[in-house]
Amino acid sequence: MHSKFNKIKSLLLELKKIESISSLLSWDQETLMPENGGDIRAKEIAYLSSLAHQKHVSNEFKRELEKFVNINNGEFVTNEFTNNEKRFLNRVWIDFHYENSLPQEFVETFSELVSKSQMKWSKAKKQNDFSIFKPFLTKIVDMKKKEADYYGYSTNRYDALLEQFEPGITTEKLDIFFGELRPRLIKLIKKIKNSSVKIEKINGKFDEDKQWKFGLKIIEEMGFDLKSGRQDKSMHPFTISFHPSDVRLTTRIQEDNFLTSLFASIHEAGHGIYEQGLLQVNFGGPYGQACSYGIHESQSRLWENQIGRSKIFWSKYLPILKEYFPQLESYNLDKFYKAINVVEPSLNRVEADEVTYSLHIMLRYEIEKMLINEGLQVEELPRIWNEKMKEYFDIIPGSDANGVLQDVHWSMGAIGYFPSYAMGNFYSAQFFKKANEEIIDFDKKIMEGDLLPIKRWLNENIHKYGRKYLPNELIKKVVGNKMSVKPFIEYLENKYGKIYQL
């Protein structure tokens, strides 16, 4: 790109450095920080957040941006920009616009609030006591409404929050997607429930150290580069990137539940490979960022589900897994494959199977809409949650820890995030289908544990573009069609139709 953008790029790079530094503080907070370190840490993260905000809306930044766009509405000052330049400037302006919409004090207050809220949420979950978290979540919801108002929206407040995570996605579109998905999912789940095929889950204790080592082996074979990243333990698995050369994954190891840890590792490595696949030369600018949360999630889901829960994958890795855990000796491929693909209504989103997973998202989506658009009070949440669990899954959580308190997202202020998980599922099926068509001997490669061609295909078709394309543009570019839930539904019906002999 033209050198006339050098100055704005250098200002953006400074912002990115601050964000990257702040990410390390957050990562450390979630993984290693001693118990008493939280107060000063919250203040430091708030400080960096405020510093980045100040610099983003500084006169220096505005003056530079004004050379290219009208900072009030994003219109280009000249028609002579190339399409690529227009894209670049559009992304830069949007980010500026969001920052500029929020008053400094709001940013500082909110940053300190969510930092504290995460600790409160964690305590509330541990002690199974929603009341510990309630006052903090109440403040968060109030502030998120204000945030939406600051940004502006055409139809409803919640759309303004969705837009932060998945540009172009609205309640209108989600209602259509979920409307198409819901009846077919419910039908599929009913058939599975009535199937004569009954699958036993894998039980028993699995040495934590071996789980760790096997997980590391798999993510390395996927192409996650441990010289440019690492894996650690945390309460809630997550991926955070400081730079494509330093991407951190976390997982949770449980002795009596090795599948959860393993698939969490694969899932997070899918995110990590995306972050490592962003071009270093674009670091700081919009093309050096991931396209959207939904596209991000498509990467983790593709690795976790389409690949990690496939039969062909385990035809290679089951024998290796048995070397780590001889207790699995009695499992042949078919039995193991079924055991990792049990479908059953459950309380927990993260541990939900592929089929019921989207129902967990719809539940959260509906609750978030009510909170933001319809004035639902936070104190009503545990009740509403349980009612919807009854409606969707015909089960009621025995505790709020397993119910309304299970997810970290709201404590981080991430309202509007959950739908991007569902979008990720939809995208992943679209990408997977295309990769399958384009990569020669696709199945055979997976059966041989030759996973790098998949990583390279994702690098080449998705990762390297960063945020150059909007999600719907990227989908169109990669698969040739627009966003659709069909490939995802068909994938589920096909896969589980065979497993449950429907």
Added chain:
Amino acid sequence: MHSKFNKIKSLLLELKKIESISSLLSWDQETLMPENGGDIRAKEIAYLSSLAHQKHVSNEFKRELEKFVNINNGEFVTNEFTNNEKRFLNRVWIDFHYENSLPQEFVETFSELVSKSQMKWSKAKKQNDFSIFKPFLTKIVDMKKKEADYYGYSTNRYDALLEQFEPGITTEKLDIFFGELRPRLIKLIKKIKNSSVKIEKINGKFDEDKQWKFGLKIIEEMGFDLKSGRQDKSMHPFTISFHPSDVRLTTRIQEDNFLTSLFASIHEAGHGIYEQGLLQVNFGGPYGQACSYGIHESQSRLWENQIGRSKIFWSKYLPILKEYFPQLESYNLDKFYKAINVVEPSLNRVEADEVTYSLHIMLRYEIEKMLINEGLQVEELPRIWNEKMKEYFDIIPGSDANGVLQDVHWSMGAIGYFPSYAMGNFYSAQFFKKANEEIIDFDKKIMEGDLLPIKRWLNENIHKYGRKYLPNELIKKVVGNKMSVKPFIEYLENKYGKIYQL
């Protein structure tokens, strides 16, 4: 203190937050950072260093400081300040003066240089190749000379660097201290060499996991609070504090050398207890910082040597150590005590015994003086190092890795630091003598593993003051006399006279 200082305190707090954040980046770099993460990390640390510098010498800071002192020479604008206020302002002005003496560009260049140099030093040490480190050290020495010139000095350049680590200490004073110490040390070492007592060192392999656990147990009993800190592994043990509520120690575990790791843990915990003992209410201001590097070192040395290598300490802990390592069964207290106090000339400072340790410092002190004051070229260092090793210890390192490359300090730009280790030894002997007089049943308490009264005495007499007193003032206040090497010499002659039956 009066509320008129609120504004300057809040500006100082901001600087401290930046420093604390930067410390986390450094800590992560030394402990966990993946191999490829170094480039962006160096840039981020440099960015924070530059940011702190900018803010420290900003017009806002200057305007505020000018209300109290003449910023050019530190003279107070009024005589109506209390003594305490004068102390406070003097420390604030000194720090400002140092920052203000250095041009912005110099600070940025230097920060990036040392960040890279540490990686180069590490590589050079691993590959035993001084030439990898040489160009970087050459630049560091050049810049340290410039730094000294920026600060100014009355007698010689090296004094300006010493002053950064140990305020009030000059080459003139060090020459006196070392002049008093050297002949008596050499005499003592000669006697030990000629002694009929021959002590065998402890050999064999010690399980790393058990080493780790025993070390953690000891530092907890010393009073290091693991809720406000943690211990990790690194190549070179160090302590770094983000806040009294989050202090990080590192140690190095070697299967075939458990004493090194153990005493490194105790040593670093001594530093850590000091940092945890600084008053949180003073965080950000000078009284929230340690007095000096030498006083810091006195804390680590006191725990490591006066306590950790004493017979009474092991009368409690040897039986416990044997539970971890039954292979030590044949050691009675006397044999073990002697084995951890072997005196012999050695190549390595960190692993040197108490008696020869100061000779390692004198060697470095002389070399640093030559580098800074006398124009010694960096390329001459390996030769000079080996010549001095021959002179002081009658041994020549078989490799630069065990010689001139052994210490991390120069790669960090810490020239002038080493003498504070020697000062720490001198102070520690003075403090220990006093603690022994003031704490009731001192020996009995140690024999019972009741170490907290010692921690509390140090908290009360040293830690809580932070940087309120200069090192010589603090010594005077605590022990009633001025700085002296005598208690240290007498401690050594007495202890080792008994061990070696001199």
